[in-house]
Amino acid sequence: MTDPLPMPLDVRLMNLTTALLATGLVLACVAAALWWVLRNPAFAIRQIVVTGDTAHHSAASLRATVMPRLAGNFFTLDLAATQAAFQSVPWVRKAVVQREFPGRLNVTLEEHVAVGHWGEEGDHLVNRYGEVFEATADEPGERELPALRGPEGQAGTVLEMYRLLNPLLEPLGAEIAELTLQGRGNWRAELDGGAVIELGHGAPAELAARLRQFAGTVKEVAARHQRPVAAVEAADLRHVGGYALRLRGVGTVRPDAQPTAPRR
Incomplete structure (x- = not known):
């Protein structure tokens, strides 16, 4: 049996050229199709549906604020950048952005709930959550929130202490208007009636015990001097x-009180 003759070089070159041309044509068609899809106005973002928390912004105002910052269409829109724009x-506080074909964005919002x-x-x-954010307190209830102060990065710690201490003042009908973590x-706490309470330092349980004792006895101490707790x-x-204790017009120290040794 004779071996097949080798294909002439010119034929092989012709076949290779044909294959390359065909491949290039296919790629060109694919690129043209992609360009058409990416540029076709049929796939522009035409609708943004906002759900979730919108107490401080209407859906319409949010769309008007964010829409000019969006670039691209349904396929090319950067979802991470869109999420950042809403946030x-x-x-x-948080935005979840999802595409819905052919030109809709669904956005679910979570707003900050201010507590101080x-x-x-x-x-x-x-x-x-103890997270600090910048916004204007527009509502009356927001303007009356307690003032929390402390070193940078300690907002969560101050908030937790507020949550621990404020309920202990219920017997006095008072609340903490300002709580400060000092150096x-x-x-230090300032009550809504103006009284300033020096709590000192220590573990949260120690501070709670001090304030609990104060709240449970200060009415009696004030009454001995013919003064109301106010x-x-x-x-x-x-x-x-x-x-x-300092009362208006009276100065007193509970008889069983002894100054603590200075702590370093």
Whole structure:
């Protein structure tokens, strides 16, 4: 049996050229189709549906704010950038963005829930997770939130202490209007009636015990001096077994109170 003759070189070159041309033609068609899809106005983002928390923004105002910042169509839109655009809007904590063919975006929002003002100037807010954010407190209830102050990065710690201490004042019908974490870990509270309470420093359980004792006995102490509890101007709870109290027009220290040794 004879071996087949080898294909002439010119034939092989012709076949290779034909294959390359065919491949190039297919790729060109694919590229043209992609270009058509990417540029076709039929796939432009025509609708943005906003659901979830919209207490501080209407869906229409959100669309008007974010739409000019979006680039691309249904296929080319950067979802991460779109999410960031929504999350840059004041009061928006989290946004989930999803495409829906052919030209719709579904956006689900979670807003910050403010529980206090933050900072020396009170120009920031802190949410229920202890996260600081910048927004304007427009509603009356938001303007009356407690002021929380402390070193940068300690908003969560101050919020947790507020949540621990504020309910302990219920017997007095009072609330903490301002809570400050000072240098060296000292805590100070100002009540809604204006009284300033020096809590000192220590573990949360220690501070709670001091405030609980104060709230349970201060009415009696004030009554001994013919004063209502509203007459309390200041109290220093940094004493073993008691506290120092300043009433309007009266100065007193509980007899069983002993100053604590200075701590370093």
